[in-house]
Amino acid sequence: MEPVAILMIVSAAALGLLVGSFANVCIYRLPRQCMSIVAPRSMCLECKSTIRWYDNIPVLSYVLLKGKCRKCAAKISARYPLVEAITGALFFLIAWKFLVTEDGHFTPKFGIFAVYAIFASALVIASFIDVSLSILPDEITMGGLFLAPFVSILVPELHHGAADYVSNPVAARFAFSVFGILVGGGSLFLVGALGRLWFREEAMGWGDIKFLAMIGGILGYSSTLVALFVAVLTGAIGGVFVLIVRKREGPGRARIPFGLFLSVGAVSQLLFSEWTTRFFFETYPSIIRSLGADAQ
Ligand SMILES: [Zn+2]
Structure with a gap:
């Protein structure tokens, strides 16, 4: 190097x-x-x-x-x-x-470095506040959500793939960021609504919804959906861990800081999106195929 x-x-x-x-x-x-x-x-x-x-x-x-x-x-x-x-x-x-x-x-590429470094810092701050106080502050979620589309205009490397769809690259990046916000917030709203039907209690807070919307504005819709999947997966593992610890400490409702796991999902996409994409679209299907072949 x-x-x-x-x-x-x-x-x-x-x-x-x-x-x-x-x-x-x-x-x-x-x-x-x-x-x-x-x-x-x-x-x-x-x-x-x-x-x-x-x-x-x-x-x-x-x-x-x-x-x-x-x-x-x-x-x-x-x-x-x-x-x-x-x-x-x-x-x-x-x-x-x-x-x-x-x-x-x-x-x-200092522009994209600055955006992702500030984004990662915001994830760290939000996660630790969520762990200690069970809130995700609006300064980060709403602040980031409103800033993301404008940052996308300023930094060409952010949502650079968006220009493939529309001839005006600046408008494309702006629209791509807004679409990411809608998909991020909307997908978690849907998960929360299903959870409410299923468990008959509040499963997802507005803080989490605003937080994934903000993440969507920076990462774009497809990475955000994979990030949500990673968050649910790691959150389930973390939830089991929390239940074991709480059981030892005595009764009381265990709370899982979902904001922390959304951050884990977002960071996984920020740094290792090639790996997770390869896993979901190459490694995992090939495992399933080989299992199918063995069964015959
Ligand atoms: Zn002292």
């Missing part, structure tokens, strides 16, 4: 760690409406002392401080380094996929 390509990937990972640090601030402050996400500076939730810059280095500070506040030794949540590490890893993979060609050369 070209040295400049390696430099770009490493820089992207470092940027991701810093953005992850900011994501932690958003995860805590976004659902608490009275708090600004820029001020005041980060402080210990226990002793309220301001955290010094050298104690605020992503992942590293948590390890060096052994997960405790320097002043009062109160335990710092492991969520902080986890969010930073995940965001850093996502930026690393997005840079690898979109800033480096197949044969290892650097390609300056």
